Amino acid sequence: MKVSMAVQSRKSVRGFLPTPVPPEVIRDVLEQAARAPSGGNLQPWHLHVVGGEPLERLKATMRERIAGMPGGEGSEYDIYPRELVSPYRERRFQVGEDLYRCLGIPRENKPARMAQFANCTVDRRMGPPQWSDLGMYLQTVMLLLCEHGLDSCAQECWAIYPETISGFLAIPPERMLFTGMAIGYEDTEAPVNQLRATRAPLAEFAEFIGI
Numbered sequence: 001m002k003v004s005m006a007v008q009s010r011k012s013v014r015g016f017l018p019t020p021v022p023p024e025v026i027r028d029v030l031e032q033a034a035r036a037p038s039g040g041n042l043q044p045w046h047l048h049v050v051g052g053e054p055l056e057r058l059k060a061t062m063r064e065r066i067a068g069m070p071g072g073e074g075s076e077y078d079i080y081p082r083e084l085v086s087p088y089r090e091r092r093f094q095v096g097e098d099l100y101r102c103l104g105i106p107r108e109n110k111p112a113r114m115a116q117f118a119n120c121t122v123d124r125r126m127g128p129p130q131w132s133d134l135g136m137y138l139q140t141v142m143l144l145l146c147e148h149g150l151d152s153c154a155q156e157c158w159a160i161y162p163e164t165i166s167g168f169l170a171i172p173p174e175r176m177l178f179t180g181m182a183i184g185y186e187d188t189e190a191p192v193n194q195l196r197a198t199r200a201p202l203a204e205f206a207e208f209i210g211i
């Protein structure tokens, strides 16, 4: 698969088939993705990979937690800036609208939206440059998964339940949960997977000087 094909075909998949993912593929992808660059080669990513029976237990724990505390426990970092200015505000709104249109959930139906709310950690001593390194690692993982016919969705929503997740995964206190990522085979029949998120045109985000 060409890199450009992986970049084009990758999308966030939110509905999966029950087909199990071969563990050796996951190991291989996570190892290869560590070729991602990082400032000073710090390689600040740390992963907790959960599957099989422990994943079923984690999902059951989370379902219960979400039902009892739909607003979350409070995330340890701001998932979005407190004041989301233009054009970011509109972009976020747009993808939300498009997603819930795919699901046939009207905007006013907040509880149904929350039902959509259902793990990469970083050392707390790391700063914004190292957090950006995590992003490079995670995108490399997602592209390599494409090559294996696998799908994924990064899930920051896990970060609003840091206590439960950290407890379950025994994350040491010096590390902070950044994001989860679901990995599996796309259920192509799931309406939620019909979403093709839009992108701003090049002229909106790039300026060219001398070229």
Ligand SMILES: Cc1cc2nc3c(=O)[nH]c(=O)nc-3n(C[C@H](O)[C@H](O)[C@H](O)COP(=O)(O)O)c2cc1C
Pocket (backbone or CB within 6 Å): 010, 011, 012, 013, 014, 095, 153, 154, 155, 156, 157, 158, 179, 195, 196, 197
């Ligand atoms: C760090 C990160 C966290 C994300 N968290 C969530 C999430 O919690 N829930 C969700 O449905 N999508 C989540 N997404 C997916 C984004 O909504 C998605 O990448 C964006 O809308 C663009 O769509 P695409 O990935 O299909 O191209 C996340 C993406 C990233 C990169």
